[in-house]
Amino acid sequence: TAPTDLPSQFDPASVESSLYKEWIDAGLFTADPHRSRRAGGDHTPFVIVMPPPNVTAVLHMGHGLNNTVQDVLVRWRRMCADEALWLPGTDHAGIATQNVIEKQLAAEGKTRFDLGRDAFVQRTTDFVSETGGTILEQLRAIGASCDWTRTAYTLSPELSRAVREAFVQLHERGLIYRGHRVIHWCSRCLTSLSDEEAEHSEENGNLYHLRYPLTDDPAKSITIATTRPETMLADVAVAVHPDDDRYRSLIGKTVTLPIANVEIPIIADSIGVDPEFGTGAVKITPAHDANDFEMGSRHNLPMPVVLSPEGTMANGADAGARVPPELIGIDRFEARERIVQMLKHLGALARIESHTHAVRHCYRCDTVVEPRLSDQWFVRMKPLAEPALEAVRERRIRILPERWEAVYINWLENIRDWNISRQLWWGHRIPVWYCDICSQITVAREDPAACPTCGGRVRQDEDVLDTWFSSWLWPFSTLGWPDKSTKDIEAFYPTDDLVTAPEILFFWVARMIMGGFAFMGETPFHTVYLHGTVRDMKHVKMSKSLGNGIDPLDVRALYGTDALRYTVIAGLGMGADVMLDPNDLEKSFSPGRNFVTKLWNIGRFLLTNVGTDEVAPLRNIDAARLKRADRWILGSLNTAIAECDAALGPARPTDGVWAPTELRAGLRLSEYTESARRFVWNELADWYLESTKGRLAAGGDDAEVARAVLAHTFDAALRLLQPIVPFITDVLWRRLPIADDDRGDFIARAAWPRQDDSFKPEPEFDLVREAINAIRQLRADYAIPPGNRIHASLDASQSADAARDEAVFAEENEFINRLARCSVNGSVSAEAGASILLSSGARIVVPLAGIIDIEKECRKAKTELEKLDAQLTALNARLSNTGFTDRAPAHVVEAERAKQTEWTTRRAQLADKVRSLCGT
RNA sequence: GGGCGAGUAGCUCAGCUGGUUAGAGCGCCUGCCUUACACGCAGGAUGUCGGGGGUUCGAGUCCCUCCUCGCCCACCA
Numbered sequence: 001t002a003p004t005d006l007p008s009q010f011d012p013a014s015v016e017s018s019l020y021k022e023w024i025d026a027g028l029f030t031a032d033p034h035r036s037r038r039a040g041g042d043h044t045p046f047v048i049v050m051p052p053p054n055v056t057a058v059l060h061m062g063h064g065l066n067n068t069v070q071d072v073l074v075r076w077r078r079m080c081a082d083e084a085l086w087l088p089g090t091d092h093a094g095i096a097t098q099n100v101i102e103k104q105l106a107a108e109g110k111t112r113f114d115l116g117r118d119a120f121v122q123r124t125t126d127f128v129s130e131t132g133g134t135i136l137e138q139l140r141a142i143g144a145s146c147d148w149t150r151t152a153y154t155l156s157p158e159l160s161r162a163v164r165e166a167f168v169q170l171h172e173r174g175l176i177y178r179g180h181r182v183i184h185w186c187s188r189c190l191t192s193l194s195d196e197e198a199e200h201s202e203e204n205g206n207l208y209h210l211r212y213p214l215t216d217d218p219a220k221s222i223t224i225a226t227t228r229p230e231t232m233l234a235d236v237a238v239a240v241h242p243d244d245d246r247y248r249s250l251i252g253k254t255v256t257l258p259i260a261n262v263e264i265p266i267i268a269d270s271i272g273v274d275p276e277f278g279t280g281a282v283k284i285t286p287a288h289d290a291n292d293f294e295m296g297s298r299h300n301l302p303m304p305v306v307l308s309p310e311g312t313m314a315n316g317a318d319a320g321a322r323v324p325p326e327l328i329g330i331d332r333f334e335a336r337e338r339i340v341q342m343l344k345h346l347g348a349l350a351r352i353e354s355h356t357h358a359v360r361h362c363y364r365c366d367t368v369v370e371p372r373l374s375d376q377w378f379v380r381m382k383p384l385a386e387p388a389l390e391a392v393r394e395r396r397i398r399i400l401p402e403r404w405e406a407v408y409i410n411w412l413e414n415i416r417d418w419n420i421s422r423q424l425w426w427g428h429r430i431p432v433w434y435c436d437i438c439s440q441i442t443v444a445r446e447d448p449a450a451c452p453t454c455g456g457r458v459r460q461d462e463d464v465l466d467t468w469f470s471s472w473l474w475p476f477s478t479l480g481w482p483d484k485s486t487k488d489i490e491a492f493y494p495t496d497d498l499v500t501a502p503e504i505l506f507f508w509v510a511r512m513i514m515g516g517f518a519f520m521g522e523t524p525f526h527t528v529y530l531h532g533t534v535r536d537m538k539h540v541k542m543s544k545s546l547g548n549g550i551d552p553l554d555v556r557a558l559y560g561t562d563a564l565r566y567t568v569i570a571g572l573g574m575g576a577d578v579m580l581d582p583n584d585l586e587k588s589f590s591p592g593r594n595f596v597t598k599l600w601n602i603g604r605f606l607l608t609n610v611g612t613d614e615v616a617p618l619r620n621i622d623a624a625r626l627k628r629a630d631r632w633i634l635g636s637l638n639t640a641i642a643e644c645d646a647a648l649g650p651a652r653p654t655d656g657v658w659a660p661t662e663l664r665a666g667l668r669l670s671e672y673t674e675s676a677r678r679f680v681w682n683e684l685a686d687w688y689l690e691s692t693k694g695r696l697a698a699g700g701d702d703a704e705v706a707r708a709v710l711a712h713t714f715d716a717a718l719r720l721l722q723p724i725v726p727f728i729t730d731v732l733w734r735r736l737p738i739a740d741d742d743r744g745d746f747i748a749r750a751a752w753p754r755q756d757d758s759f760k761p762e763p764e765f766d767l768v769r770e771a772i773n774a775i776r777q778l779r780a781d782y783a784i785p786p787g788n789r790i791h792a793s794l795d796a797s798q799s800a801d802a803a804r805d806e807a808v809f810a811e812e813n814e815f816i817n818r819l820a821r822c823s824v825n826g827s828v829s830a831e832a833g834a835s836i837l838l839s840s841g842a843r844i845v846v847p848l849a850g851i852i853d854i855e856k857e858c859r860k861a862k863t864e865l866e867k868l869d870a871q872l873t874a875l876n877a878r879l880s881n882t883g884f885t886d887r888a889p890a891h892v893v894e895a896e897r898a899k900q901t902e903w904t905t906r907r908a909q910l911a912d913k914v915r916s917l918c919g920t
Numbered sequence: 921g922g923g924c925g926a927g928u929a930g931c932u933c934a935g936c937u938g939g940u941u942a943g944a945g946c947g948c949c950u951g952c953c954u955u956a957c958a959c960g961c962a963g964g965a966u967g968u969c970g971g972g973g974g975u976u977c978g979a980g981u982c983c984c985u986c987c988u989c990g991c992c993c994a995c996c997a
Binding site for chain 2: 274285414537539573576577578596597602607661678868888
């Protein structure tokens with residue numbers, strides 16, 4: 001056999017970059033719309049749009065996991081002859097990116113206002129164009145098979161056009177409106193936030209009980225409870241429940257608001273007041289509380305503002321002089337303390353009670369958000385939610401794991417309007433213009449030069465759109481929408497799978513579905529796969545700020561990309577989080593590293609032994625020439641293929657609707673990985689490779705057969721593994737000397753293995769494995785040194801098929817001898833020794849007089865017999881129970897009966913063995 | 921406050937519609953540098969499947985309950 005030049009160690013660093021470049025140069029990942037069935041081609045399209053990472057992001061394990069999952073799916077479908085498109089891109093990430101630049105400015109002692117809007121946007125643009133490609137480069141480094149010719153960016157001119165089109169369309173359809181209401185305000189980012197961007201967290205705070213004296217009888221007062229006493233300066237009423245006997249007589253009277261010294265009424269409101277909570281009387285602060293805003297609107301109350309955008313006390317709109325001079329400009333939290341002190345001095349503080357309640361924080365900077373009255377643009381969501389709900393209910397979209405479907409439905413059923421305007425500078429400017437003269441509002445696709453009504457000067461709205469307003473168009477804006485006639489739209493929309501983390505189910509996934517229906521009239525994808533989160537050993541989510549992160553590029557440098565990918569995919573149960581130890585990369589990534597090394601060594605052995613002479617494709621080998629081991633490994637391969645297919649599942653629903661039986665099928669990546677691993681390691685390497693050693697050494701015709709089966713089996717195994725470990729499989733696959741014109745040039749687009757029904761499980765080889773295992777166990781039990789060969793004999797007299805067993809063991813003697821260092825031949829010796837019972841009924845007698853401890857063997861046999869007896873008793877009881885035989889499925893009963901027969905025979909033999917060993 | 925999920929070997933988890941003697945990886949113990957692989961090979965130990973009750977011929981799997989974690993949602997000031 002010809003030696004190969006494969007180094008003894010796989011060195012990922014030396015091959016990964018050049019392989020990746022080869023793939024790109026060959027255009028392996030570039031999708032061709034003309035080949036899509038939808039556009040007249042003959043390939044089914046398979047499309048995944050990448051959740052665009054923030055343009056300023058650097059790769060972390062979360063990206064690593066998310067993108068590896070997508071890559072595995074895309075590579076799998078590409079091999080299944082789909083026209084596969086994985087569309088990459090980045091998100092301009094409004095607040096997040098603006099914050100990055102603001103931090104830079106802060107370091108220079110400046111704010112964005114020092115620069116001015118244009119200079120700030122320019123600076124951000126420059127920053128993004130310098131550093132923005134980093135994450136995409138890093139994705140290349142971990143082997144992502146994206147179509148980089150289609151790389152998109154949410155703030156590109158093309159996608160900006162889509163954003164503007166979407167805004168204008170929704171406005172034309174009456175689904176966008178300007179609202180004057182209480183929204184969540186981040187006083188650090190100086191912008192409004194959507195409900196989703198204002199995250200809840202439970203906090204320990206106080207419930208302050210304040211006494212407001214009655215105007216006409218200051219000796220009497222009404223006590224209200226509040227968690228935010230500083231807002232009391234903006235109170236316009238005190239509300240009580242109309243049925244509350246404690247306060248009924250006070251309704252209609254007025255109280256004098258302390259500090260502010262304004263007279264406000266006591267009103268009755270049955271919706272907004274819970275008589276059970278606090279004192280049953282509630283202060284009404286319409287400008288600084290959403291609930292109070294509702295009540296204020298119901299009762300036509302004024303809405304004074306006492307907080308500045310920066311979160312300091314100020315006399316805003318309608319506030320007159322409610323905030324006393326000494327408080328103006330004071331931060332809200334300090335003002336809270338001061339006001340409490342002032343109220344205390346005035347005798348208006350009844351008591352303070354500790355109270356845990358939910359406080360909302362900005363999802364970007366964690367500042368406590370303030371409910372604040374302001375003018376914002378909103379999208380009316382109810383009409384958009386309907387088709388998005390229907391699609392899931394009708395199984396045109398599935399969400400995996402299943403439990404998230406309920407969460408999705410619940411959110412959409414209770415959806416509230418979406419605040420889409422942000423008081424930021426980085427983003428898509430709202431396409432609304434105001435006329436200075438006639439106050440006409442213009443919403444337009446193209447910037448108007450003048451007011452279309454009066455020709456007056458127009459000013460564009462200062463605000464930008466929520467980042468997610470561009471994200472929700474991603475599945476089609478990236479394909480060329482609003483130009484509906486593009487080949488890409490025709491060929492690739494709708495897409496197939498959307499792979500992301502559950503955290504952005506509402507932010508992004510649900511809105512994309514709504515957007516798909518709103519603008520394309522069709523669902524954007526049929527499967528949402530929500531994978532778990534990467535956590536450390538304490539189950540804390542990995543993050544750079546917590547310092548418990550793992551840099552995927554570190555892992556790549558240490559163990560290679562394949563090891564990284566294998567580890568995360570193998571550990572990814574459906575919906576389960578992935579636990580990795582940032583303090584012990586060795587331990588965390590050993591599964592991947594070990595597997596890659598094993599695969600490499602399998603390849604080295606196999607390629608060396610197969611040699612470089614061309615091997616005939618398996619289909620050219622006459623089945624009659626195949627040996628027992630050949631048939632066994634080919635049967636095992638079929639099983640492995642079937643398992644991988646079942647684990648990966650149907651790629652898409654038939655006719656656009658998921659059949660109930662397929663609704664939860666597939667996307668079980670850890671099972672897929674395990675099936676492939678088990679095949680190459682525990683079957684191909686542990687057994688088949690060993691079985692060929694003698695045959696290859698012997699040469700001749702049979703060696704040719706072995707070479708062909710080795711090459712074929714390894715070829716298929718590499719293909720099964722390519723989606724997970726694309727680099728090493730490529731290196732090994734291209735060296736297989738298979739003479740087959742259909743094989744293709746790159747494994748990445750070689751055909752996915754198909755089952756060959758002519759190969760079935762091979763029980764004869766299993767019998768041999770059984771014998772080898774038993775002998776190995778015996779050797780270990782008696783600590784027989786490896787160099788010490790033993791000789792055993794076969795007694796097939798009790799076998800179900802004696803002739804077959806004798807033939808099998810005669811033929812496989814050399815193999816057994818090699819693996820178990822024990823020959824099995826000759827007739828039964830009279831010598832005392834250990835007797836191994838095989839499932840066929842035959843036994844192997846190992847005559848090791850003087851070594852075998854008869855008493856020990858006797859005890860072992862007795863224990864075995866007892867165990868078998870117990871099991872057999874239970875089995876017999878089950879089978880004589882009519883409840884079981886009548887009700888259990890036929891195949892179960894049948895299997896139990898077969899087992900009964902087998903066990904009974906075995907029991908009899910075992911009893912014999914015990915008698916001969918123990919002499920009773 | 922509402923909803924959901926998890927608790928299976930020392931650790932991380934499989935175990936899909938109830939049906940052979942509950943599995944894998946890592947770790948651990950014993951023996952091996954057997955010319956593909958010590959990142960390996962061979963053998964081994966460890967589980968009253970969170971507690972309790974129930975349904976069933978049969979429960980890790982279904983129901984109830986309790987305990988312990990975790991997640992999502994929420995305008996009780």
